[in-house]
Amino acid sequence: MNILVLMKQTFDTEEKIVIQKGEIQEEGVEFVIKPYDEYAVEEAVRLCEEHGGEVTVITLGPSRAESALRTALAMGADKAIIIEHEEEVEIIEAELPLLITAQQGLNEPRYPSVSDSRKICKSRATWP
Secondary structure, three states: OEEEEEOOEEEOOOOOOEEEOOEEEOOOOOEEEOHHHHHHHHHHHHHHHHHOOEEEEEEEOOHHHHHHHHHHHHHOOOEEEEEOOOOOOOOOOOOOOOOOOOOOOOOOOOOOOHHHHHHHHHHHOOOO
16 A cells, blocks of 8 residues: 655744734744644554555645655655645546545654654655
C-alpha cells in the first residue's frame, strides 16, 4: 500500500501573529506541521507498518516548508516532496478510497528526537 499525505505548515500555536500594512509578518515566527496533518502522517505510517508499502508526504509552499517535511520523515514517512509555485490551482481526480483529512483523536502522533530526525532525513529524504 502506497500512501500520499498532503500537508501544510502553519504558525506554531504559541506564536503571536503580527499584521503590518495588511500583511502577516513571518519574520522570526516558528512554523510547524498543521496539527491535523500530523494525525494524517501518523495514520499513514501506522497503516504502512501494518500492511507494508511506503508513505510520501507532499507540501506546496516556500522553501521554509522543508522543515515540516523533515519532521514528517522523522515520524516515519519514506519520501518527501516540496512544490514551490506561485500559481496554486490544479484539479486532481482520484478513485476511491481517498482520505482527504484526519481529525484529532484519530491517533497520537509520534514526535522524534533531534538525533532521530537527522538520521532518518539523511537516509530517506528525496527532494526533486
